[in-house]
Amino acid sequence: MNKGMQWSAALLAAGILLGGSGLTGGTSAYADTTTTNVMKQSVQQPAVVLKYKGETLPQQGKIVNGNTMIPVTVLRDALGLPLSYTPSTKTYSVGSGSMKLNLETSQYGVSTNLNGYYIYSNSSKYEAKNLDGHLYVPFKLLNDYLGYQGAYSPSLKSLEISKRVMNDISISSVTLNKTNKNASIQIQYPQISGLTDKAQQAMNAVFKKKSEEFATESEKQSKIRDGSVEKHKYDFSQDFVVTFNREGVLSVVIDQSSYTGGAHGSTAREGLTFSLKSGKQLELGDLLKATPNYKQKLGNMLKERTKKESFADVSAGLNTKPDFYVKEGGIAIFYQQYEIAPYAAGLPTFEFNFSELLPKGINPFSSIK
Template identity: 40%
Template sequence: MMMWRICRIGLCLLAAVLLSAGIMLEGNVSAEDAALGSGVQAEQASFAGTAQATAAAEQGVKVETRTITKSLPGASIKAEYPHISGLKSKSVQRKLNSHFKARAEDFVKKSVKEAKQNQPSPSGHKYEFLGSYTVTYNKNCILSLYEQTYAYTGGAHGNSYREGLTFRLKDGKLLTLDELLRANPNYREIVDPAIAQQMQQTQGYFGNFKTIGPNPSYYVKDEGVVIFFPLYEYLPYVNGFPEFYFPFSQLLPAGANPFDFTRHK
């Protein structure tokens, strides 16, 4: 009987030890699971943040149209200009918006002066001054557009002027074509003969094109650039603004990214 009691006591002690060990083991596994879960959540949060930042860069900034109008006896003036929002750097955003607004105000001011100086219209038609813009690229931290103005002060038709503007949204820098295509300083050796050939094949070509010059007019479109020229410079008015599209793959070395300014500044 005594031996049986001793065995029962031993079995109870063993069960208590095993039960305690089981509880400790279960507690350790739960802690590891919790740590693993926290790590997974942290990775997911990091990935989500990176994905959101990438998506924001690809989508670009929000662009809305603002308008300045002016009405004079015998003349109407209207200037539309872009106003951006959603840029991470608010100082750059203010800088660009001030730039766009100032350009529109300057156009209106000059139009008012011209309208007053030339009144009344010799033809009797009302003078018209219009300013507009077209966004051609808005992603990868690049905003590219062209502004176009139109002035009718009599005659068979009005006159138009166009200017391309490409900005690096990181700091608001206005980029020249040389800066955008910095990976190939000799890109003119590609575009000059190509443009000359297309010009020569166009009816009404005036001749005399040799090179795009030191600071050509351009804007970014799709996966390349459009180089353009003023009215009447090489072709008749009916041809509009002569435009020539070149994909980046034709102008830059393989693998070069024109929007990556971390390697070439």
């Protein structure tokens, strides 16, 4: 029996299929009228030939709303990522560590998170889908967060998938639990190993300090809760996601969420980018130094972009100390809740390619110390 057919009892009992050829049987968890219509429509979507390490894979991808969707079985069978299933939450987990992709299925769709961090977008570019009773994930998710890249051939309708060269480090997750009678306080933060002591100690100290400060503030807030009046406990959580881990640079996004009653909670986001050589925290100017007027240039670009967005209350430029993180091929500038838009807009984020910001041929990481 080959690796692709080694199904655990839990996977067989799950009922939902993982996608790809030869994996049939069971009843889809999405057998409602709405989803049935969606699945019928998905049959009409063009197929994409998938290749890995020069070989054509038996599974095919699909193009849905401009996104190339990859069967989850490709991640298991071709890319070799471990796959497990948790029946109690109806969640499929692919990969491990800080790049563990969790796909929680329900009648409403598929909720996607990376090691507990939920990735939201104004578009559906990161949205996993159940197509014809099979689970698919967008290639954009693999490209931006799981360390893979792809070369697409429009004429052949094929996608050649390959693995990126990543930094040779380990990223583990540390849990800080400060839950008490008034509040649930669950905090996760990254811990780096595999570097020189000086560099990793500097980075780990930053992660730990910020997490402990959030825990202390959360405990302080929980003490003012009046349990005799307020029925529900307060809720505080911190999660993180790695957005870039290559070329001697590490970029991490940390979300700190709080709910102390009312219609909704709030989330504060912070982007932290480091040089792995020194452990120094990098600023935007360290990456865009080849463009002396980058502040003015990026500010103008932001004003144009925010003005076009219907949710923005103002035409926003570049803050004195902008919130940002590094992504594959560029940077993302983001604003906090309510900073430029109403709550429903979340944390407005605008992505820019390095090719838009730097002179041609310049590598933004080559001079990082």
